[in-house]
Amino acid sequence: MKIGKAFHPQISPICADEKEPRAHAMTSVSLVCDLSWFNLRNLRNLRIDSRFYGMSAPLIEIRSAPHVQSAKTVETIMRNVVYSLLPICTFYVFQYGISALLSIAVVTGACLLTERFFVGTGTQAGRLSDYSAVITGILLALTLPPGFPLWMGAVAGMVAIALGKALFGGIGFNVFNPALVGRAFVQAAFPTAIATYTPSFLPGRFTEFIPSTLAWPLMIPDSAAAWLKAKNLDALAGATPLAKWKFDGVLANADELLTSLSGHMAVGPSPLLILLCGAYLASRRFMDWRIPLAVLGSAALTAWLLFAFDPARYPNPFFMLFSGGLILGAVYMATDMATSPVTPKGMWVYGALIGLLTVVIRYYSGLPEGVMYAILIANAASPLIEKITQPVPFGRGVLDRVKKRATYPLNPGYISREEASAVTPKKRFLPNKPKK
Amino acid sequence: MNTAHYKTWDEFTEGIWRQNPVFVMVLGMCPVLAVSVSAVNALSMGLATLFVLVCSCGLVSLLRRMVPKEVRIAVYIVIIATFVTAVDYAIQAISLALYDALGAFIQLIVVNCIILGRAEAHASKNPPLPAMLNAAGMGIGFAIGLFALGAVREVLGAGTLFGITLFGAGFQPWVIMVLPPGGFFVLGAWLLFFSWLERRKLRRAAPPMEAGQHV
Numbered sequence: 001m002k003i004g005k006a007f008h009p010q011i012s013p014i015c016a017d018e019k020e021p022r023a024h025a026m027t028s029v030s031l032v033c034d035l036s037w038f039n040l041r042n043l044r045n046l047r048i049d050s051r052f053y054g055m056s057a058p059l060i061e062i063r064s065a066p067h068v069q070s071a072k073t074v075e076t077i078m079r080n081v082v083y084s085l086l087p088i089c090t091f092y093v094f095q096y097g098i099s100a101l102l103s104i105a106v107v108t109g110a111c112l113l114t115e116r117f118f119v120g121t122g123t124q125a126g127r128l129s130d131y132s133a134v135i136t137g138i139l140l141a142l143t144l145p146p147g148f149p150l151w152m153g154a155v156a157g158m159v160a161i162a163l164g165k166a167l168f169g170g171i172g173f174n175v176f177n178p179a180l181v182g183r184a185f186v187q188a189a190f191p192t193a194i195a196t197y198t199p200s201f202l203p204g205r206f207t208e209f210i211p212s213t214l215a216w217p218l219m220i221p222d223s224a225a226a227w228l229k230a231k232n233l234d235a236l237a238g239a240t241p242l243a244k245w246k247f248d249g250v251l252a253n254a255d256e257l258l259t260s261l262s263g264h265m266a267v268g269p270s271p272l273l274i275l276l277c278g279a280y281l282a283s284r285r286f287m288d289w290r291i292p293l294a295v296l297g298s299a300a301l302t303a304w305l306l307f308a309f310d311p312a313r314y315p316n317p318f319f320m321l322f323s324g325g326l327i328l329g330a331v332y333m334a335t336d337m338a339t340s341p342v343t344p345k346g347m348w349v350y351g352a353l354i355g356l357l358t359v360v361i362r363y364y365s366g367l368p369e370g371v372m373y374a375i376l377i378a379n380a381a382s383p384l385i386e387k388i389t390q391p392v393p394f395g396r397g398v399l400d401r402v403k404k405r406a407t408y409p410l411n412p413g414y415i416s417r418e419e420a421s422a423v424t425p426k427k428r429f430l431p432n433k434p435k436k
Numbered sequence: 437m438n439t440a441h442y443k444t445w446d447e448f449t450e451g452i453w454r455q456n457p458v459f460v461m462v463l464g465m466c467p468v469l470a471v472s473v474s475a476v477n478a479l480s481m482g483l484a485t486l487f488v489l490v491c492s493c494g495l496v497s498l499l500r501r502m503v504p505k506e507v508r509i510a511v512y513i514v515i516i517a518t519f520v521t522a523v524d525y526a527i528q529a530i531s532l533a534l535y536d537a538l539g540a541f542i543q544l545i546v547v548n549c550i551i552l553g554r555a556e557a558h559a560s561k562n563p564p565l566p567a568m569l570n571a572a573g574m575g576i577g578f579a580i581g582l583f584a585l586g587a588v589r590e591v592l593g594a595g596t597l598f599g600i601t602l603f604g605a606g607f608q609p610w611v612i613m614v615l616p617p618g619g620f621f622v623l624g625a626w627l628l629f630f631s632w633l634e635r636r637k638l639r640r641a642a643p644p645m646e647a648g649q650h651v
Contacts (some may be wrong), residue, residue, distance in 0.1 A: 107629070149608075152608075163621075171616065176579070183555075186627075188611060188612035188615065188617065189610040189611055189612040189613070190611070191611060216606075218595075218603055218608060219603070219606045219607060219608055220606050220608045221606075221608070327650060343474065
């Protein structure tokens with residue numbers, strides 16, 4: 001049975017609700033649903049909500065097809081990603097002490113407050129409780145140096161949510177990864193502070209803040225180099241492996257990159273732990289395994305080709321993979337669902353593009369690290385990638401190529417009338433047409 | 437008589453607020469983004485444009501019956517270019533540092549669409565006095581817009597306003613604010629602010645919605 005507008009005169013006002021225009025956009029088009037969907041078991045779908053409509057409000061919200069119920073909601077996925085980030089954060093705090101802990105807390109807090117403000121304006125998709133702002137905050141904090149001034153971290157968090165997400169309409173509508181937007185902003189705004197790293201496993205890191213952390217708002221942070229000198233560490237100890245390779249020609253060892261237990265290099269969050277947590281997410285299907293694999297594979301391949309071409313000039317692929325933020329970017333940043341392609345082939349292309357661009361930026365630009373810009377560029381390209389990698393409808397092989405592919409919806413079973421070479425039946429003129 | 441006065445006054449204030457060239461019409465973005473690095477640059481650019489705007493609109497209005505319709509744009513351009521040349525030399529004489537900072541954007545006032553737009557839409561149809569008043573309003577509005585951008589960018593980008601230090605010696609400059617992206621960010625923020633004001637005005641003017649009523 002079809003329920004149309006005539007049957008349900010109260011339905012149309014829902015569509016014009018200003019509070020959640022996107023959530024209801026589909027209902028205005030098709031109000032066709034069958035009675036089997038309308039049974040008691042699904043009554044929990046019928047949201048009773050009189051907040052926005054007053055007492056004479058319609059109590060039924062009708063959603064468009066598909067009416068599939070899955071245990072995976074946005075909130076579930078995001079919550080599990082946060083869980084998987086916790087071990088990484090714990091080890092990060094163990095590496096860098098209370099400065100890192102405070103940095104994570106402040107950046108995440110700034111993200112949540114900004115999200116709360118924009119959700120409060122009623123123009124956003126998503127809620128504060130869907131954990132997406134928490135992920136943005138934690139990831140942003142992990143990409144910043146541990147001793148990054150807290151006020152700059154707060155600026156980064158606010159910019160990430162406001163400019164990276166809220167401006168586009170909230171969760172799912174953003175074009176670029178919000179955490180990377182925030183980081184790109186502070187990298188352009190405060191280039192000195194963001195390049196100042198301190199070594200991991202410093203003695204006394206749980207009792208003493210890195211001096212740059214507690215800088216007054218809007219003021220230049222204290223120099224970390226002088227502080228390190230007072231601790232009898234050489235001034236270069238705080239360099240990241242990539243900066244050390246780029247500017248001093250020193251190649252870090254594998255043990256230093258993987259655990260950073262032997263030396264004093266600033267390696268950031270542990271790559272092995274990130275891979276482990278990523279494997280957990282992929283196994284629970286909260287993340288697509290194709291993207292990290294494509295990013296790392298493509299970066300390794302490019303680095304290996306160059307290394308084979310001139311081993312004296314280019315570092316080995318292992319160094320390329322495990323230094324800097326490539327692993328974190330590949331596992332947590334590039335796989336952001338809103339900003340990466342949804343087609344399987346597209347994911348490979350997207351990941352390969354990120355890996356290639358990362359290596360190219362690291363080798364041939366003035367910057368030591370290129371993961372951030374590589375991912376942002378690939379984010380911008382992902383609608384195009386999605387468009388050219390549409391899956392062929394089921395039942396069509398290579399020989400029987402579809403001339404005009406469906407662009408929407410993405411259901412592989414969908415074949416439009418034109419593709420199915422359906423011909424509109426010709427009009428027949430009936431001979432016994434009544435004459436006047 | 438009274439209504440005529442009112443109309444002229446309205447035409448003057450129109451450019452400052454209701455039809456502000458920067459924040460409402462979003463015209464002349466090239467100098468707005470390029471020279472608003474500091475408040476001094478922005479304000480002097482605004483004043484230069486104001487002078488050219490008022491003088492050229494007055495002259496265009498005086499000549500409005502003599503200029504043939506077919507060649508009017510060329511005539512306007514020659515008139516505008518004359519005043520731009522005068523401003524160009526004047527700034528060079530007053531401050532060479534400022535002249536270097538503004539660069540090619542002084543000469544580019546010639547092709548500023550606000551000026552040509554005023555000449556075409558208003559000055560060529562009105563007597564000199566209303567035309568000049570309207571142009572002055574637009575010029576002041578443009579200068580205000582430029583100053584609003586320049587002040588924010590200078591305060592964040594250098595910690596100063598008109599060269600006066602605001603936050604003491606230890607201020608951390610936001611490098612991005614003096615770079616081109618900073619111009620876009622600040623302009624976007626101002627546009628957002630003005631559209632929010634406009635929406636708030638509309639919302640307050642609208643009658644209150646009854647319970648259960650759907651728009």
